[in-house]
Amino acid sequence: MRMTCPLCGARDLREFTFRGAALARPEGDDWNEAWHDYLHLRDNPAGESREYWAHAAGCGAVLLVTRDTRTHEIFAVEQARGAGA
Amino acid sequence: MAEPMLKAQNALPQGEALVLGDTRIDVLPMPRMTSLMPGPGHAALAKALRKHHGLDLPDPGGRVSSDEGECLWFGLGQYMLIGPAPSPLLAGAATLTEQSDAWTSVLLEGPLARQVLARLTPLDLRDASLPLGATARSEIAHMMGSLTRVGSEAFRLMVFRSMAQTLLHELKDTLEAVAARQAL
Numbered sequence: 001m002r003m004t005c006p007l008c009g010a011r012d013l014r015e016f017t018f019r020g021a022a023l024a025r026p027e028g029d030d031w032n033e034a035w036h037d038y039l040h041l042r043d044n045p046a047g048e049s050r051e052y053w054a055h056a057a058g059c060g061a062v063l064l065v066t067r068d069t070r071t072h073e074i075f076a077v078e079q080a081r082g083a084g085a
Numbered sequence: 086m087a088e089p090m091l092k093a094q095n096a097l098p099q100g101e102a103l104v105l106g107d108t109r110i111d112v113l114p115m116p117r118m119t120s121l122m123p124g125p126g127h128a129a130l131a132k133a134l135r136k137h138h139g140l141d142l143p144d145p146g147g148r149v150s151s152d153e154g155e156c157l158w159f160g161l162g163q164y165m166l167i168g169p170a171p172s173p174l175l176a177g178a179a180t181l182t183e184q185s186d187a188w189t190s191v192l193l194e195g196p197l198a199r200q201v202l203a204r205l206t207p208l209d210l211r212d213a214s215l216p217l218g219a220t221a222r223s224e225i226a227h228m229m230g231s232l233t234r235v236g237s238e239a240f241r242l243m244v245f246r247s248m249a250q251t252l253l254h255e256l257k258d259t260l261e262a263v264a265a266r267q268a269l
């Protein structure tokens with residue numbers, strides 16, 4: 001699998017580190033089911049998935065990647081900075 | 086009591102480390118090196134760098150050089166000023182950090198240079214994606230480093246000084262292997 005970093009161009013997967021699913025952060029600071037879900041419960045999507053990846057061995061940017069977990073097809077890669085991260 | 090003087094020193098003995106198949110591994114002199122981190126937005130730094138050092142701020146993957154020195158793109162929100170001592174007037178536009186002895190620079194030059202690197206980095210080293218003057222942050226023998234095409238057959242490699250010996254060892258081993266294949 002190769003990913004196209006918006007800064008560096010197409011790069012080999014080994015330069016990137018998976019940083020987890022991109023989830024909407026719950027409102028408020030009080031503990032509730034939404035926070036439990038956000039912190040501990042993960043779907044295992046077969047299909048389109050939004051994930052954070054760090055270009056750790058490259059430019060250092062954290063990226064928001066939309067891809068298909070079944071085919072490894074990549075739909076979009078953008079910088080997480082400014083994308084609500 | 087007198088302040089002890091600490092002098093920055095190159096992590097490796099400077100000069101030629103190995104020549105095989107007309108391809109050389111050379112430890113470069115340690116230049117004055119300062120990282121420039123402008124934070125969000127880099128317009129102020131671009132203006133200050135032009136004014137005080139006559140250098141343009143490079144785009145991602147780029148390098149701008151003049152007789153006075155060099156400014157190298159060094160990752161997200163980070164540039165390396167190589168050569169001149171930084172003007173204190175840059176400090177209003179970026180965080181400046183002295184890096185001279187923090188990185189080690191090695192030149193790999195010759196007809197086998199690209200074949201050697203092909204064994205050590207996942208980068209596409211062909212002219213179309215890494216033309217003369219282009220720079221990249223990538224893995225070099227599993228170490229995070231900076232690689233700049235400084236000649237048609239010449240590449241400057243930089244890694245943290247703590248990994249200097251490992252870089253030299255990997256380069257020598259790989260050049261030996263590539264040269265041995267060539268001689269078959």
Ligand SMILES: [Zn+2]
Binds near residue numbers: 005009059060
């Ligand atoms: Zn990148």
